[in-house]
Amino acid sequence: MIRFDNVSKTYPKQNRPALDNVSLEIEKGEFVFLVGSSGSGKSTFLRLCLREERPSTGAVHVLGKDLGKLSNWKVPHMRRQLGTVFQDFRLLPNKTVAQNVAFALEVIGKPKSAINKVVPEVLELVGLGGKEDRMPGELSGGEQQRVAIARAFVNRPMLLIADEPTGNLDPQNSVGIMKLLDRINRTGTTVLMATHDQAIVDQMRKRVIELDKGLLVRDQARGVYGYQH
Numbered sequence: 047m048i049r050f051d052n053v054s055k056t057y058p059k060q061n062r063p064a065l066d067n068v069s070l071e072i073e074k075g076e077f078v079f080l081v082g083s084s085g086s087g088k089s090t091f092l093r094l095c096l097r098e099e100r101p102s103t104g105a106v107h108v109l110g111k112d113l114g115k116l117s118n119w120k121v122p123h124m125r126r127q128l129g130t131v132f133q134d135f136r137l138l139p140n141k142t143v144a145q146n147v148a149f150a151l152e153v154i155g156k157p158k159s160a161i162n163k164v165v166p167e168v169l170e171l172v173g174l175g176g177k178e179d180r181m182p183g184e185l186s187g188g189e190q191q192r193v194a195i196a197r198a199f200v201n202r203p204m205l206l207i208a209d210e211p212t213g214n215l216d217p218q219n220s221v222g223i224m225k226l227l228d229r230i231n232r233t234g235t236t237v238l239m240a241t242h243d244q245a246i247v248d249q250m251r252k253r254v255i256e257l258d259k260g261l262l263v264r265d266q267a268r269g270v271y272g273y274q275h
């Protein structure tokens with residue numbers, strides 16, 4: 047699903063690599079937490095998976111494709127096969143809940159009849175049945191993140207990448223979001239999630255990959271958060 051072969055990334059004008067010779071493999075169906083202190087390289091790792099950045103050396107494979115060999119015009123197609131969720135939700139503020147989710151399908155040319163069928167189903171799945179016509183601004187943070195997850199999952203992607211999805215949420219809402227991601231993972235979708243949320247990592251006991259100053263320092267099955275702030 048994801049493979050890094052000796053991947054290093056040094057940003058322009060930096061003398062220290064943001065990622066330093068990282069090699070790892072994430073298999074289909076796994077749930078993986080990416081942890082590490084601020085600046086350890088987590089976002090860089092995720093950006094390389096989305097080909098928002100390219101490695102300085104080494105190779106990144108996602109969904110069986112060598113991203114270094116992917117032509118630029120194929121990148122949007124590759125990204126549409128992934129679901130992405132971010133800390134700041136990134137909803138379209140002038141569209142309703144249902145329209146936000148439908149939009150993800152409209153841009154890939156899904157017929158209206160299919161959209162009308164699956165949008166209510168996925169909103170029901172994330173616990174937002176009955177809130178289809180609300181605007182994002184009328185929802186709590188936890189509900190907004192559920193919309194973002196519905197939008198990310200409505201295509202049934204093989205891989206869902208989440209960057210601090212609970213970063214703006216209180217503990218109770220965070221647990222709800224994690225239950226949802228766990229459910230999505232159980233449908234077979236691989237989940238890769240960068241987080242600072244110790245309670246959640248310790249509770250879920252999934253694979254934990256820890257970065258420290260760009261180095262992969264820990265890769266633990268059913269792991270805990272581990273490092274000190």
Ligand SMILES: Nc1ncnc2c1ncn2[C@@H]1O[C@H](COP(=O)(O)OP(=O)(O)OP(=O)(O)O)[C@@H](O)[C@H]1O
Pocket residue numbers: 057058060063064082083084085086087088089090091
């Ligand atoms: N666009 C950029 N240009 C230059 N340096 C960058 C850029 N993006 C990140 N860096 C540097 O690369 C290193 C890793 O940053 P990265 O954002 O990947 O860390 P992170 O683990 O995601 O941190 P956080 O938890 O704070 O989001 C840091 O030293 C950072 O300053």
